[in-house]
Amino acid sequence: xxxxxxGITLDGVARFVDIATDALSSAREEIDALxxxxxxxxxxxxxxxxxxxxxxDELRAARAAxxxxxxxxxxxxxxxxxxxxxxxxxxxxxxxxxxxxxTHLAGADGQDPRARTIAVAMSSATDASYAAVGTPVEGTxxxxxxxxxxxxxxxxQHDGAxxxxxxxxxxxxxxxxxxxxxxxxxxxxxAGVVDAGGRGLTIVLDAVETTATGRRPTPWxxxxxxxxxxxxxxxxxxxxxxxEGDHLxxxxxxxxxxxxxxxxxxxxxxxxxxxxxxxDSLVVVGGDGLWNVHVHVDDVGAAIEAGITxxxxxxxxxxxxxxxxxxxxxxxxxxxxxxxxxVVAVAAxxxxxxxxxxxxxVVVTGGPGQRPSTGQLLEAITACGAAEVVVLPxxxxxxxxxxxxxxxxxxxxxxxxxxxxxxxxxxxxxxISVHEPGRAFDADVREMTATARHARHGAVxxxxxxxxxxxxxxxxxxxxxxxxxxxxxxxxxLETVATEVLERLLAGGGELVTIVSGEGGVELAxxxxxxxxxxxxxxxxxxxxxxxxxxxxxxxxx
Numbered sequence: 071x072x073x074x075x076x077g078i079t080l081d082g083v084a085r086f087v088d089i090a091t092d093a094l095s096s097a098r099e100e101i102d103a104l105x106x107x108x109x110x111x112x113x114x115x116x117x118x119x120x121x122x123x124x125x126x127d128e129l130r131a132a133r134a135a136x137x138x139x140x141x142x143x144x145x146x147x148x149x150x151x152x153x154x155x156x157x158x159x160x161x162x163x164x165x166x167x168x169x170x171x172x173t174h175l176a177g178a179d180g181q182d183p184r185a186r187t188i189a190v191a192m193s194s195a196t197d198a199s200y201a202a203v204g205t206p207v208e209g210t211x212x213x214x215x216x217x218x219x220x221x222x223x224x225x226x227q228h229d230g231a232x233x234x235x236x237x238x239x240x241x242x243x244x245x246x247x248x249x250x251x252x253x254x255x256x257x258x259x260x261a262g263v264v265d266a267g268g269r270g271l272t273i274v275l276d277a278v279e280t281t282a283t284g285r286r287p288t289p290w291x292x293x294x295x296x297x298x299x300x301x302x303x304x305x306x307x308x309x310x311x312x313x314e315g316d317h318l319x320x321x322x323x324x325x326x327x328x329x330x331x332x333x334x335x336x337x338x339x340x341x342x343x344x345x346x347x348x349x350d351s352l353v354v355v356g357g358d359g360l361w362n363v364h365v366h367v368d369d370v371g372a373a374i375e376a377g378i379t380x381x382x383x384x385x386x387x388x389x390x391x392x393x394x395x396x397x398x399x400x401x402x403x404x405x406x407x408x409x410x411x412x413v414v415a416v417a418a419x420x421x422x423x424x425x426x427x428x429x430x431x432v433v434v435t436g437g438p439g440q441r442p443s444t445g446q447l448l449e450a451i452t453a454c455g456a457a458e459v460v461v462l463p464x465x466x467x468x469x470x471x472x473x474x475x476x477x478x479x480x481x482x483x484x485x486x487x488x489x490x491x492x493x494x495x496x497x498x499x500x501x502i503s504v505h506e507p508g509r510a511f512d513a514d515v516r517e518m519t520a521t522a523r524h525a526r527h528g529a530v531x532x533x534x535x536x537x538x539x540x541x542x543x544x545x546x547x548x549x550x551x552x553x554x555x556x557x558x559x560x561x562x563x564l565e566t567v568a569t570e571v572l573e574r575l576l577a578g579g580g581e582l583v584t585i586v587s588g589e590g591g592v593e594l595a596x597x598x599x600x601x602x603x604x605x606x607x608x609x610x611x612x613x614x615x616x617x618x619x620x621x622x623x624x625x626x627x628x
Contacts, residue, residue: 078175078188078233080144082281084133087126087148090277094119097273104266114266116481117158121165122274124155145172153362154330157481159351160211160267162328162364163199164274166355167215170198185236189226192219192240204342204352204365209254211267217247218275234282241279244272323349323366326389327373331361333381341380348372386445389482408485411507411514412456415498416442416464416472419588419618422495429502431462437495437618441468447475451487458511460518461489464498466555488515492522493555495616496584496626500525521628526578528553528571530564530594530623568598568623576606580627585613591622598623 094101094115101115128151133139139147149169156165174191196219200206221243222236251265252258258265279285333341338354338361345352349367356362363383367373370388377383415426418437426433432454436442447468451459459479463472469491476487488511492498501522506514529552533544539557544550549567551559553574561567572583583602587595592615599611616624 078141080133080139080141083141083144083148084129086277086281087122087129089280090274091119091123091126093273093277094122094270097269101266101270101273104263104269113158113481114160115270117156117161118164118267118270118274120157120477120481121152121155121161125149125152125168127151128155142176145176148172150360153356153360156355156362156364157328158326159353159364160270162353162355162362163202163211163267164271165362166202166353167195167199169355169357170195184233185226185231188233189219189222189236192222192236195219198355202353202355204346204354205350207255209251209258210265211271213251213254214244214247214265214268214271218244218271234279237275237279237282241272241275244268244275248272323351323368325368325370326351326364326366327370327387328362328364329374329377329383329386331356331363331377331381331383332359333361334359337380341376344376344379345373348376387478408455408457408483410456411458411460411511412454413460413462413502413505414447414450414454415462415502416447416468418464418495419616421615421617422499422586425499425614425616426502429505430507431502436465436468437620441465442471444471444474444478447472448478451475451479451485452483457485459485459487460505460515461487462492462498462501462522463489464492464495466491466493469493486511490515490519490522494527494529494624494626495618496527496586496624497522497525499584499586499614500626500628525584525626525628526554526575526580527624527626528558528575529621529625530568530571530591531621532564533560564594564622565597568594568625569601572598572602572625572627573605575625575627576602576609578627580609582610582612582628584626584628585611586616586618586624587613588616588618588621588623594622598625 098115098119101118102113104114125148129144129148132144132147149165149172152165152168156162171191171194174194175187196212196215199215200212203212206212218240222240225231225236225239228235248264248268251268252263255265331341335357341363342352342354345354345363345365345367348369349365351364351366353364354361363377365373374383374386413429413431415431415433416436417423417426417433418435423433423435432450434442434446434450447461451461459476461472461476463469469489472489476489479485479487490501492501501518504517504521506517531550531552533546533548533550536545537543539550539560541551541557541560544557544560549561549564550557551561551567551571553559553571558574559567559570561570576583583599583606585595585599595613599613602609602611618624
């Protein structure tokens, strides 16, 4: 039986997140088009969608892994995932609202009426969002949140009030407050729009009401504006490529900086003070050692240095507003220079770099001990200038970083990126060998993926220390044979272990063996190739000098 707290169940929470994510997905373009404050960068809807969808994905994965996940565990995971995935000013504020709401419910007195508890939790979330913003401004998402929570508190005072009454009152008040935002912010009135972040919040609150009552949200009847984002003269003048000093407005910062920060609570006040002096639109949310920091600045380096002083910043993202707006206003919806298709591949040695580059790939150096960061992969995707990009991480531990870089690039550049989860260099070589830019993108990705998947891969290395492996104990200096990422053979002779690995890979049949020699492995590659030609004369053999460290031999069978 699903545990119940204040009438809320984990199934209900999951249903709300699904409804909210789908609703934001449908409305993201509408919200993006409303985005004129604090800067007209046209991404508020996308950022709020990405924030909530990150929470949804984590909750789904956790429930699939643990069917007995409790409500408290699920709510805590939801709040953390939203914090980790928060994007943009409004996305960060929304993540703080979710976190404060969850925190209040977790610590609430179970004897209080459900409607009152939920209303107070909403009020706590609004208070937290105001506190998180460096300089709160009315006529924004904050105003809409305050109207919603005030209405929730008022509804909870009525005799016999139910949770659904509180949610309905909050959603209705939010819609009314949203319609008034142009009266509070002149920039909204001038552009003829309501606040984008506030509109996003009304959609989230509508999703809460739908979850609680089963009713579809009330249709939006007030005008939401002209859907026109005014482009500053500076952006228009530099449409061919914004310079480093260009801004969206004469006096506004030119860059958005976001990062997650591992830091003690006492380090946050000095960080706020430093960032407030550097720029505007400051939002710092989080707690318990993990924070999400958002600020608009001209001096990107100083903002990041402030994070380093406070703790350990990571997942650093920098957006140049002028370039972002120019991209969104190009006729195709993406920068005019982005055309064609490219492959971004991680290569673990100089010979492998040459192999991938000769096949037309943009190469990021990597491999054991120097795996590429998400930022390096994102930079390669961005710099290649293609409208369609295939990423080959070629290492199981780099797949996740590649996927994050791909999602970030798609959100920021509107480039189509697919990651083929190649777990080994030889799988990447197999995939790029069938790459064909002339065919449809999806078809090319499917062919490359299938080829990589069917390439059985192995390697030979030398044990650096005493250990217990799946193939038994090993001592320093022993030869180790790797099959599909697991240690499968232990021996004293590299040649013997290498041929054993190949024989096991060939046991399932094969037409082509690819051998890539690493540092000190050229002669070993020749010996193993001769063994295959002698024992398996119908199998073709290709030998390459990869130059990779730690692994004298990489092999694959297709």
